[in-house]
Amino acid sequence: MTDVLSESDVNTQVNTNGAAPASPPVTMAAALNRALADSLAADERVLVFGEDVGTLGGVFRITDGLTARFGEHRVFDTPLAESGILGTAIGMAMNGMIPVVEMQFDAFAYPAFEQVTSHLAKLRNRTRGRIALPVVVRIPFGGGIGGVEHHCDSSEAYYTHTPGLRVVTPATPSDAYRLLRQSVDCPDPVIFLEPKRCYWSREQAILTAGGPAIDQAMVRRPGQDVTLIAYGAMVATALEAAEAAVEEGWDAEVIDLRSLSPVDDATLTESVRRTGRAVVVHEASGFAGYGAEIVARLTESCFHYLEAPIVRVTGLDIPYPPPSLEQHHLPSADRILDAIARLQWDDHA
């Protein structure tokens, strides 16, 4: 499932994005690893630390080989305490460093929640800009990997509701590289959400930090009839749905948000005013989820252009299920198609 979703479909897109078909396919994990290595090489203030990121190279191997190459003083294991990792990262940033820390899994970032909400997000504002915190917090997020409880949460709603934080998430290997480089270069704290089910998805691409800026959305598939808005692993699902929708006679545009906060209103509004219909897709539970914000702001900015209400296809309003049942929780191309079908097409030429 992971492969079908995140490889083929995304690739068709990404190749049209101009990656040289010649270059060897790279996984998102490898692209992230490369981004960290290039960031460490580019700026000696960059530090990488967290649980098991050193010798082991991280449980997902995203930091593989970095300690060997850059040394224990720049890439190191910490004691097992997330608030400690975040809190010391803040202190290091106060003293001129650029910490890139890893939270091993989404749910294990919760112990650091106070440091994130009360300090990481607020210290710049608290000091009228005298203290900047260029900290990147890498968090593998989402499910679809058969992970047991606490290993598949999607916590973007918590972070996007916290002013002062940037929240971004890539959908492809090449964008994973680009966004991570951009995040390390960003003077604001960035919550960098890594769609773990895409870690092993492949793409033929030349990795470059250039292209769309850190806060710009990308149109992954141009279309005329309906706008599918997604991010992270759901971009591939949306693209899958878009391809299937062709047979139904619907030409769907697929937008990859990339930056959840701030969000690229211009790109979204232009698209939805043009198509008149939209579906917002995310894995996280729907209630008070991030998708509600997209629906609310687009409904306000596009009200008279809308042929139907903007609907959401999201995870259920339940704790993340065990592997045996997760497929029922996760948005699928079928559910997206059903949602499109509900968008009152009778009046459609």
Next chain:
Amino acid sequence: MTDVLSESDVNTQVNTNGAAPASPPVTMAAALNRALADSLAADERVLVFGEDVGTLGGVFRITDGLTARFGEHRVFDTPLAESGILGTAIGMAMNGMIPVVEMQFDAFAYPAFEQVTSHLAKLRNRTRGRIALPVVVRIPFGGGIGGVEHHCDSSEAYYTHTPGLRVVTPATPSDAYRLLRQSVDCPDPVIFLEPKRCYWSREQAILTAGGPAIDQAMVRRPGQDVTLIAYGAMVATALEAAEAAVEEGWDAEVIDLRSLSPVDDATLTESVRRTGRAVVVHEASGFAGYGAEIVARLTESCFHYLEAPIVRVTGLDIPYPPPSLEQHHLPSADRILDAIARLQWDDHA
């Protein structure tokens, strides 16, 4: 300001709600204190603990006199650690108790975030209902009291997005009593948000646990032209705006959500389909805030009844400001009126 907002207006309403004008006025703080006392008296499994809730009676005096009346073993001070308070409350509930804990201020509940999201919200589901956690977490929330940083957060978006939690908040003294009694009796964990700027608001009312159920919204003011949806301290602001709107020729209905999760869809949908217009009001920052969920679900359920997009009047997308500037952050009756004015009335009979 606090007084204007939360007394007079609310009272006009509440008195029409049938409270005996004869009875002495009671503050929300006193009503909450009474609810705790009555809960402790009604069920010996009920325990009240937290920081300074014992001898001192809490920094807001909500637990005043409870230790003296019920003893150190039922109402007691804890060491200074919020995760510890939440985590031990979970354990006590596992062993048959009904803990009612206090987080001293909203931002100081963040250290307990992991215990809340990974355990309090999930343990019942984790054990297929074999372990219930009838825990009430009292959190004074919101601003408008001239509090310094970290004392005025509104964190309802974090909790309402977490399945397994109930989130409620009262707008009046009588409902504070009712909702707290109902929360203590509820078999689910309840995040009980106390609008601190209303602590000293007065109401003439007979305190009773009867009336609307824990998950029902209340129409605080019936109206025909537009639905104002609010909760907590913003209910008084919405009522103030509704009264002022009369002069503009708008008859606004004001709904007090009471229960943010689950939300009372029936009452909201009925009202908005009837009025065709709605404004959602809350103090918390707007972006990815709770109000977005209300807008999104109502737009879907009422799309063809809407004369205009549902708009939000919320706090700015900034960290809570210092006292000298908080009035610019907080929704006011004026801003609500401006929002109503933007609801495209030209076509209005």
Next chain:
Amino acid sequence: MTTPAGTTWAAAADGLLPSAAPLQLIDPDGQAGQNQGTLGLPGPGVLADLHRRMVIGRRFDAQATALTRQGRLAVYPSSRGQDACQVGSVLALRDQDWLFPTYRDTVAIITRGVDPVEALSLLRGEWHCGYDPGQHHVAPQCTPLATSALHAVGVAHAARLKHQDQVAVVLLGDGATSEGDTHEALNFAAVWKAPVVFLVQNNGYAISVPLAKQTAAPTLAAKGIGYGIPSLLIDGNDAAAVYSAVRSAIDQAAGRGPTLIEAVTYRVEAHTNADDATRYRPGEEVESWLARDPITRLETYLTAAGLLDEQATGRITAEAEQFADSVRTRMNEDVVADPADLFAHVYARPTAALQRQRAALLAELAEDGQ
């Protein structure tokens, strides 16, 4: 309590520091330990039981690892090498006491009497917790590190408030001691004199991170004095020492309150079947610990003491095989998960929204002819 200059705290600190070296009742060679401290050797019956349960536990552990290779378990964190902690701690519990295990403590859970297949539900990916925690007083296996320590303190304090003689024993790893929740749990327990036993299985690693990168403490048991909690440092590969230490802590819990026990042991296998330990530790290290195997040691002792003969060993091995067989057989049946379960237990009664989502899912499945 700290008081004005002049007075001293030394008296208050009596017995809070652990012994200089780990207490040991039976040494690696199966001889009587030279550093027994105040621990008393359990009776022959208990020793025999410790041995039997460790053999069964070890066999189960191997079976579980095998099931991961057959795709019958999503993942399995082995406790091989920690057998003495897994079994010794549980046998020391009384029926009314509560056990708070982690993801690594499945052997402890089945030793407590929980059905093995129910115990494996989490790692099988069937449901988060497959057994009824109330039945054997075994809390759900805890994954968020150290968080359950606070639950244990709460359960224990509630028992105290209800005047029930009930102790909570929480299992923690060396890595988990770094989390703030461990600190808060130790402190709450001490201040409340809660009847709780903190058993730290110091197996030397937190996934790939060795103890030296986890703490600079001379020994983890030295943390006790900072909370006013009496502490024990014991040989975690000596089942008799683990049993005796936990039992004495339980016996004193009602009056004295909490005890912190650091059991020095070793994680012989990788963190889980998915982990590759060769990336971060030398094989010789593992070898040196295999030589300190908890089962062999007790076997030697029991044999020398005439408490174990070939016949008995044969019986136990057969019992272990039988146990493993039934686990294998039962685990080979496919999981039949009920989608309706997704909505049934989020709240005491499903909300209107959950009922709608449930109906939608069931309709979807009906369409797909499931």
Next chain:
Amino acid sequence: MTTPAGTTWAAAADGLLPSAAPLQLIDPDGQAGQNQGTLGLPGPGVLADLHRRMVIGRRFDAQATALTRQGRLAVYPSSRGQDACQVGSVLALRDQDWLFPTYRDTVAIITRGVDPVEALSLLRGEWHCGYDPGQHHVAPQCTPLATSALHAVGVAHAARLKHQDQVAVVLLGDGATSEGDTHEALNFAAVWKAPVVFLVQNNGYAISVPLAKQTAAPTLAAKGIGYGIPSLLIDGNDAAAVYSAVRSAIDQAAGRGPTLIEAVTYRVEAHTNADDATRYRPGEEVESWLARDPITRLETYLTAAGLLDEQATGRITAEAEQFADSVRTRMNEDVVADPADLFAHVYARPTAALQRQRAALLAELAEDGQ
């Protein structure tokens, strides 16, 4: 490090435990302390400076409390009684060292040289942090308890990585030691050998909660050994002892790493002007501590040593009055807050959404003729 049974940790624990009684260089009667430990008495110049700064700090503290009554401060947490900790710790700092204060440590901040009105910005309700932390290496006053301890460790570790001789001193209360962040900070500091000094001002209370309900530890300094951190227990009302303890900790930080210092002192005033301490503590208790006043004690000592005479005392009192006067005068000016500040510093560059919200607010204000 804990190692297999047989070896002992005792050696590794050398010097990690504090003295049995608080170290004291000058006793409450102004005589030489009887329990000086390894602390050396600071020179005459430093002693005189400690006295002078305490007098000024005490006067400032009283002025600040007065400003709350005039509605010029939203709230003020007094440090009266903790003068020796406030001043002794700061004077021990070198220019390059960082101070991490809490809401209660405004006297420490002004002693460090921060402009008093800028220092009061938070409590005045003007802006969260009114001074430039970089100017005097003073972090913003921290309100979420214990969270700044981790920032201090981070700053210190970064200095170490940059091979800069820079130490971070973080001020904590007795209550804050119960938070998980204190535990994580002590542990990270010890493992990293970070040059940081943890100074716990044990003033006996966390708002209304006395130390006895906060911890069962024989003394807070006894927590050090659980992290492998050398610890000192000192008389927190002895400015010389505080200065000497912090200075020696700073001197050893580069090589040895962190030090934990518990300074036993007392919060003479209520938690803040808004608090009513009579609800939870007896007046006699306060009286007994007034008799141990840090300023009187040093005054007696200095006078006896011929280092202070009436003239000097007069000069210092006048200086303190002058300082307080200028604070009063400047604080009586109304706060002029700029609404545009709300949007300017949330991100390095305001987002499009923030620019829209800014424009809307300014338009609103223009309408209202503001």
